[in-house]
Amino acid sequence: MSGPSTHAFLKHIPLFSVCHEDELSRLAERAIEQRYEKGQMLFQRGDPCQGMYVLVYGRIKIAIVARQGTEKVIEIIHPSQSFGEAVMFLEQPYPVMAQAVEDSLVLFIPAETLFTALDDDSRLARRMLAGLSMRLRTLLKDVETYTLESAVERVVGYLLNSLEDSDDNVVNLPVNKQTLASRLNLTPETFSRVLQKLSEQAGIVVEGREIRVPDRNKLSEMRNLA
């Protein structure tokens, strides 16, 4: 990806789509392309933060690591999503780690570059505020899910959510089941058992990373009854 295509790429990211052309050019110019192989770390908890990221292609997982090394996936980043903005504003070390779960290409935007852009354009600031607010809302939803819902409810919720976008009846898991289980705050074993149960009782069909859902209502009903 060279200069001009970086410009084009940024332009269709919601966050930057409001920017003026010359501002976009400036951002594109200073953005740094970084390639990561599957398994490589982008940053670890405690690392200093010098800017934000936008994922071009591949897949990144964001996770927290407990004292004993237990890892809990917070978020799975898809292409065109940005991450790391919040930490940049706080000027504190990363509270999480980021790791490529597939070969990935990211754009790194240095903090200085972004701060300048923010001062120049109050619309960008507004977008950014909305973006962080959205992130906050999502995280809040996660808290709600983790604390108020059972294992079955969490899985059903995830599946129905994933179905909303695509209009066929298939969910393609974005990562392996271990990682997804962690994202849903389940052990792989429990996740497997829940899928098993849903196959029997809600008629879903699991084939590797592909899950077919012939009847959404039936699946949805599993949430209500214990």
Next chain:
Amino acid sequence: MSGPSTHAFLKHIPLFSVCHEDELSRLAERAIEQRYEKGQMLFQRGDPCQGMYVLVYGRIKIAIVARQGTEKVIEIIHPSQSFGEAVMFLEQPYPVMAQAVEDSLVLFIPAETLFTALDDDSRLARRMLAGLSMRLRTLLKDVETYTLESAVERVVGYLLNSLEDSDDNVVNLPVNKQTLASRLNLTPETFSRVLQKLSEQAGIVVEGREIRVPDRNKLSEMRNLA
């Protein structure tokens, strides 16, 4: 609280402390004082959001409500804290509810007023971005706590955290034990038992809403062993 004192109050809130005098005056002028009695709702999930709040005195709890009416406290707001900004930027209905747990006075700042101030002053925008980022970090920490820590660890963590500010060895619970239990994602019963256990094994002394911690290290050690 009249106009001039509102100005003074806002001035010592970190978020607004960067504002110019005339901007502060404008904010103070348009801010609306609202009084709530203990138990009164400020807003409910689903209500439209027209601005943000700053708590002057009293105590507010922010909570999510599940389908069956189960309530989970997300945050306990103390004086000088602001809340509701994120929802304002999203222009969506509230995903949470807010209720006064003591007689309270809040300042309501209309969205329009704030948006104007943001456009006029990029420093305010920057502060606001930092503020939301901070909120995000806190919520992330909560996810970490809920998913990775046991009941005892959560309570010990809360106590040690509360001790950090005050330098005597006493924690004064800001709300009743039910509410605090919910904030820590525990049932009141479990919370009570954990306090019981910590009294026996870590030497803390519980007297109503006052908890004395003679030995922080001893308390801290409770986190590690099962």
Next chain:
DNA sequence: CGAGCTGAATGATCAGAGTCAAGAATCGAG
């Protein structure tokens, strides 16, 4: 093609925390 990995499924067991039910203590209004 077979050895060795990694990811996934399954079974047996266990434990942490929730639920239900019953008292005790505390608070607040009159």
Next chain:
DNA sequence: CTCGATTCTTGACTCTGATCATTCAGCTCG
């Protein structure tokens, strides 16, 4: 000060989901 209502504590029991251990399936690579 007293009655009634919350709020808190304690006990007995249950249950969800974690842990541990094993087997199985699918790949990759020499």
